[in-house]
Amino acid sequence: MAGVTLKTVAQAVGVSPSTVSNAYNKPDQLSTALRERILATAQELGYAGPDASARALRSGKAGAIGVLFTDKLSYAFSDPYAVGFLAGLAEVAEEFSTSLLLMPLSSADIVGGSNAVQQAAIDAAAIFCVPGDHPAVDILSARGIPTVSTDRGDHPDLCWVAIDEVEAAAKLGQHLTRLGHRDIVVLVDKAEAQARDGVVELNFDEVGCSDCESRIQGLEKAMPDARMRIVSGGYNSFGSGLKGAEYVLDSQDRPTAIVGLSDVQALGAMEAMKVRGLIPGRDLTVAGFDDIPAAEPAGLTTVHQPIKDKGRAVGRILLDPATTDRQVLMPTELVVRASSGPAPRR
Amino acid sequence: MAGVTLKTVAQAVGVSPSTVSNAYNKPDQLSTALRERILATAQELGYAGPDASARALRSGKAGAIGVLFTDKLSYAFSDPYAVGFLAGLAEVAEEFSTSLLLMPLSSADIVGGSNAVQQAAIDAAAIFCVPGDHPAVDILSARGIPTVSTDRGDHPDLCWVAIDEVEAAAKLGQHLTRLGHRDIVVLVDKAEAQARDGVVELNFDEVGCSDCESRIQGLEKAMPDARMRIVSGGYNSFGSGLKGAEYVLDSQDRPTAIVGLSDVQALGAMEAMKVRGLIPGRDLTVAGFDDIPAAEPAGLTTVHQPIKDKGRAVGRILLDPATTDRQVLMPTELVVRASSGPAPRR
DNA sequence: TCGATCTTCTAGATCGTTCTAGAAAAACGA
């Protein structure tokens, strides 16, 4: 049963292994009659096509691109933003009949030798929301694997597809300033924050995520006179946004606006308001980032970025030889919805 | 620069290739001093460890398991149910330092030879919400790749991790019967449904998804006297549930309860009610399936199933030699929340 | 001191393909 190889089929048909290989990969290199005879015999013998590993070794193409994710995989997918990115990437991958290999980043065994990043048979890799100084990134570069990051790197020779985070945040900041907001809370994700029911207040230098830092800088730039507090409810998720906002809303010192650095967190904040009978845009302003699909029905003011296109662009750079871009800056757009309104007079 | 192999390193150090290989894979087979010398030289030469494809070929282990998804990848991830499953699977994969290979099922090129399912270098595969008679499943079995399905198969020798769909639906049906509901609408996903603003009414034999069919059967079993209509708003998503429910709510012939065959669709239905000023559980009953994280805050009555455990169980069967189970039936539980209430008198 | 055991390392086959070069046969143009 087992052990049927190209050679087996070749012998059965009475041709050379090369010919059988061609029957699968280069149909125009042999006569149709022979090709059909080969395929039929293969079927009979239970041969299911060339072995993937052997093909990968010989041809030097693994037929898969890796996707490096932040932290645990579970949290990665809880944000529709990641899903949209992946969908765009998958679209291009499909076009080049390439698979996507998810590489979970258990922070633990990265240092040890036997992790997925070391072992993975991939031609290239997309680095999604993983900081450029992460050990896994070094491993990939040591392996000589081409990578595209979604962080806008400082190295001019690295590949990336990104948005101008500072500018994007500044757009939102200007909007808030114009509405008269001078006292805001920024919700960030911070896995380490698990004290005080999982909610913690941070200083800027404790944020530790370059995207988040850039966005905060953008907000500060556009709101120079505002008081700005940074609060984390834990992970980048609806629940954490909810918890963070609850902490803020139940405190004695409410801001006039809450900005989630991702839409899921902002939506959590809206939920917290709803529970307390507060109306977003009237009693308190809420805004987010990314413009995920759920943002529109919820009426959430946010900064739109072309999520799926970002995934597509990464895919093109990695797979499409016709694409010569190495660094792509995507446009962003402020989308004003009902959740933002003028700051109430004090 | 390029072309640094085991052999190169071996020559540089002055040992045999086998020894270098052992330095990476079997540290106890050589002296510590030599091992360190080898690793240091490798570093110097820019050798990043054994080539993944070559290792896969020789050792017969690809170091990855495939995940077969329904339809386009984008829709697959729009349901948190899939995300939960994947998280559980990833958890086990991580433990065995194995990667996950996503195999999108573009219905088009399955017949052609050059699709991901044919090419993928995987040791095993998880078949997630793909019917057992799908061509891709045949390809996997032809390749001799062990699989575990999330559909409860009829074949006694196939591996699966599933719930008793009929029983699960019957639990919900009993609940609705007890509340006096005799007229319900079931929301199903049906990609082909794009007429009439994407909303369409179906007969039972048009549903064409074995899970959905089982759930409808379970409902019918527990609600023998009820009138039951089947409506689809398109894909398995919030938006489709919303559209389907809008169609139902705006018709002259409203039911007393709407059952979404997935929570995302049921949540969409709740949204449609909210927009119309209807209160779930009072004006109309809404219920779902799966008990995704968003179901609880929304107060959605649903049938809980251990999503993440399902993923874990699949992972164990595929990867853990200590696991001898071949077929696992997971428990389900009716979770009653505010969205279900007694049927109003007519 | 001698055989037995353990540690450390090596030679060479092997995994199942695809690739390069080229041979044999068929088709073609003049």
Place this chain on the structure above:
DNA sequence: TCGTTTTTCTAGAACGATCTAGAAGATCGA
């Protein structure tokens, strides 16, 4: 009819590792 091109097929060497068996030297107990 003869060289030339095209089609169709093949031999044999890679690809880069791991595995099996076994050799050489070190260690050990009696």
